[in-house]
Amino acid sequence: MSLTLARGAACGLLCGCLPVAGATDFIEDSKLKLQLRNVYFNENFRDEQGMSPRAAATAKSERTEWAQGFLLDYQSGYTPGTLGLGLDALGLLGVRLDSGRGRSGTGLLPVHDDGRAADTFASAGVTVKARVGQSLVRHGTLLPKLPVLVHNDARLMPQTYQGTQLTSTALDNLTLTAGHLTRFKQRDSSNSTGLYLDGYSGGEAGDFSFAGADYTFSKQLRLSYYHGQLEHFYRQDFAGLVHDHALAGGVLTTDLRYFKSKSTGAAYGGPIDNDMLSGQIAYTHSGHTFGAGYQQLNGKAGLPYISGATVYSFSNVGIGKFIEEDEKTWMASYVYNFAAAGVPGLTFMTRYLSGDNGRSGAAGLSEWERDAELAYVVQSGPAKGLGVKLRNYVYRSDFARGRDSNRLYLTYDIALW
Numbered sequence: 171m172s173l174t175l176a177r178g179a180a181c182g183l184l185c186g187c188l189p190v191a192g193a194t195d196f197i198e199d200s201k202l203k204l205q206l207r208n209v210y211f212n213e214n215f216r217d218e219q220g221m222s223p224r225a226a227a228t229a230k231s232e233r234t235e236w237a238q239g240f241l242l243d244y245q246s247g248y249t250p251g252t253l254g255l256g257l258d259a260l261g262l263l264g265v266r267l268d269s270g271r272g273r274s275g276t277g278l279l280p281v282h283d284d285g286r287a288a289d290t291f292a293s294a295g296v297t298v299k300a301r302v303g304q305s306l307v308r309h310g311t312l313l314p315k316l317p318v319l320v321h322n323d324a325r326l327m328p329q330t331y332q333g334t335q336l337t338s339t340a341l342d343n344l345t346l347t348a349g350h351l352t353r354f355k356q357r358d359s360s361n362s363t364g365l366y367l368d369g370y371s372g373g374e375a376g377d378f379s380f381a382g383a384d385y386t387f388s389k390q391l392r393l394s395y396y397h398g399q400l401e402h403f404y405r406q407d408f409a410g411l412v413h414d415h416a417l418a419g420g421v422l423t424t425d426l427r428y429f430k431s432k433s434t435g436a437a438y439g440g441p442i443d444n445d446m447l448s449g450q451i452a453y454t455h456s457g458h459t460f461g462a463g464y465q466q467l468n469g470k471a472g473l474p475y476i477s478g479a480t481v482y483s484f485s486n487v488g489i490g491k492f493i494e495e496d497e498k499t500w501m502a503s504y505v506y507n508f509a510a511a512g513v514p515g516l517t518f519m520t521r522y523l524s525g526d527n528g529r530s531g532a533a534g535l536s537e538w539e540r541d542a543e544l545a546y547v548v549q550s551g552p553a554k555g556l557g558v559k560l561r562n563y564v565y566r567s568d569f570a571r572g573r574d575s576n577r578l579y580l581t582y583d584i585a586l587w
Contacts, residue, residue: 199248374436
């Protein structure tokens with residue numbers, strides 16, 4: 171079957187419920203992409219800090235898995251007229267290439283009750299969308315990327331959510347966002363569940379509602395405010411500021427972030443009442459970027475977030491998150507883009523974080539992490555778009571097990587149309 175016929179057949183199935191008059195734009199503006207992800211994950215544990223002797227005796231000494239992922243992403247166009255309708259679809263398939271009962275649990279694959287990883291797992295989602303002017307409503311499968319909720323996409327498959335999201339850019343320089351989420355799937359699961367606080371082991375769940383605004387004051391200054399609430403767990407306010415300043419032939423970027431979190435309703439996850447203030451400055455010149463930052467939590471409990479999600483924090487790095495109760499963290503980083511040296515597509519990154527005074531059952535606990543990453547994306551030729559990324563993480567802590575981790579990512583995007 172030719173690509174044209176395949177495209178017509180596939181789009182015909184997806185848009186069969188739409189008016190015939192609107193089918194042309196719906197189909198002609200559609201896109202279908204297949205992303206291939208091949209991930210090797212190796213993590214070795216170096217100590218048993220924070221574990222009982224019994225738990226230490228049965229704990230794994232390593233986690234090592236290798237898996238292949240297939241992500242099929244369809245995005246339709248819109249029907250013409252004042253109200254434009256569309257439909258998106260996402261298909262996910264993960265295949266085990268190597269694992270073992272004593273090495274599972276990397277987050278790449280689901281783990282059965284016997285400790286063995288699944289051979290395969292799959293998931294699919296559909297999103298209905300409607301556009302009126304410069305406002306867009308999407309309902310169904312969502313991949314939120316907001317300060318109060320960032321979906322996790324650091325393994326084989328992305329974490330997906332179910333709900334509704336509204337985005338409007340009707341006002342100049344202002345983007346308004348609001349939504350309501352009811353269920354989600356973890357990055358290594360095909361099962362949909364209600365939303366709950368990370369670290370919570372009870373059986374309760376709640377819906378998550380959010381609203382916020384991003385305002386571009388000028389080319390140099392951007393402001394953000396968001397509010398999120400996980401029903402019967404916590405509510406959270408976020409304020410952010412990003413400023414760019416030309417300096418000595420380069421750019422100095424200041425990024426400030428503030429979170430205020432409090433428990434709400436039945437407080438299933440326990441009492442929460444804390445502030446987190448973090449700031450980072452980064453100077454970019456001739457391909458080099460030097461960064462330094464500081465983060466501090468004050469109040470009761472650590473920073474709350476939905477289970478498995480990525481925290482919108484400079485300290486959410488390879489292994490640690492550095493968001494314990496009353497924790498104070500210093501950060502330093504360096505990035506080099508080899509395009510400045512005539513090698514586009516090649517980048518190197520390294521960073522170091524040190525947190526102390528964190529409270530996780532005791533006072534004055536500390537943790538540190540050192541990360542390095544080398545990445546390359548082929549720029550031309552038959553393999554154009556092929557990405558290779560090698561990551562090395564070293565983590566040590568007074569209240570959690572130390573880990574040395576090596577991860578290899580191979581990605582390749584294929585535009586089917």
